[in-house]
Amino acid sequence: MTTASVHDGAAPGGALVAQAVGYALNALPIGADADLRRSTPCREWDLGTLLCHVADSTSAVAEGLASGHVRLFRPRRLITGGDTVAGIRTGLAELLRLLPAPPTVTIGCCSLDGSELLLVAAIEVAVHAWDISVACGSPRQISAPLAVPLLELCPALVDSSGRAARFDPPLPVPPTTPAGDRLVAFLGRRP
Numbered sequence: 001m002t003t004a005s006v007h008d009g010a011a012p013g014g015a016l017v018a019q020a021v022g023y024a025l026n027a028l029p030i031g032a033d034a035d036l037r038r039s040t041p042c043r044e045w046d047l048g049t050l051l052c053h054v055a056d057s058t059s060a061v062a063e064g065l066a067s068g069h070v071r072l073f074r075p076r077r078l079i080t081g082g083d084t085v086a087g088i089r090t091g092l093a094e095l096l097r098l099l100p101a102p103p104t105v106t107i108g109c110c111s112l113d114g115s116e117l118l119l120v121a122a123i124e125v126a127v128h129a130w131d132i133s134v135a136c137g138s139p140r141q142i143s144a145p146l147a148v149p150l151l152e153l154c155p156a157l158v159d160s161s162g163r164a165a166r167f168d169p170p171l172p173v174p175p176t177t178p179a180g181d182r183l184v185a186f187l188g189r190r191p
Contacts, residue, residue, distance in 0.1 A: 013118025014099045019146040020122040021092045024129035027140040028085055040135040041189040042128075043168055047135045051084040054128045058091035061121040064105040064114075065098035072108040095121065120157060123150050130184055142180030151183045158187065 036048030045053070064070040101114030126142050133140045142150075158167060168188025173181060181191030 013101065013115040013122065016122035016146065016149060017095060017099065017118050017125065019143075020125040020129070020150075021096055023140070023142060023146060024092055024125050025089060027129040027133040028088065034085075034136065038135045041131045041184070043188070047132070048084075050128065050131055050135065051088065054125075054132070055084055055087050055091060057121075057124055057128075058088060058095065061117065061124075062091060062094045062098055064107070064117050065095065065101055068102040068105055068114075070105065070107045092125065095125075116157075119153055122146075123154065123157065126150060127184060127187055127189075130180070131189070134189075141178060142183055144179045147179035147183045151179055151186060154183070154186050 038047040040050045105117045171185040173185045
């Protein structure tokens with residue numbers, strides 16, 4: 001994947017992260033009393049596992065934005081219930097504070113264009129916020145202004161070589177399906 005393939009026709013990464021964070025903050029409906037054993041659209045993950053993943057990935061992106069480097073082995077905080085949601089909300093606000101991205105971010109010994117980190121973060125934040133809203137019984141569709149550019153970027157960022165380990169195969173949906181539903185279907189979720 002080249003940086004050009006990710007940026008062709010795309011909105012700036014920082015703007016997409018800001019939109020994704022806004023969507024996520026509105027889509028996190030749970031509190032301390034949530035059943036963390038609820039199933040989610042993420043294969044083999046319950047709500048507790050998904051929330052911990054979102055907290056961890058948000059922390060990793062923040063680390064990359066703040067320092068230009070993401071450690072492969074980072075300490076993970078054990079958080080539960082409402083603490084997880086509060087931690088995610090704090091982490092999302094931190095992402096906005098840390099924008100824009102540095103020109104290059106290293107992850108372990110690999111380098112990544114900082115704008116690519118933002119694009120991956122926007123997809124991660126938006127789609128997992130959708131997953132959480134579905135798991136909590138109050139699904140919130142990802143808006144077209146956010147979903148359309150993410151959907152255009154997904155084929156370059158989610159290629160066949162790494163797809164099987166991270167995502168289910170794309171689900172077919174009619175072309176008239178709203179962009180938010182096409183986005184989650186592309187990533188193997190049933191809208």
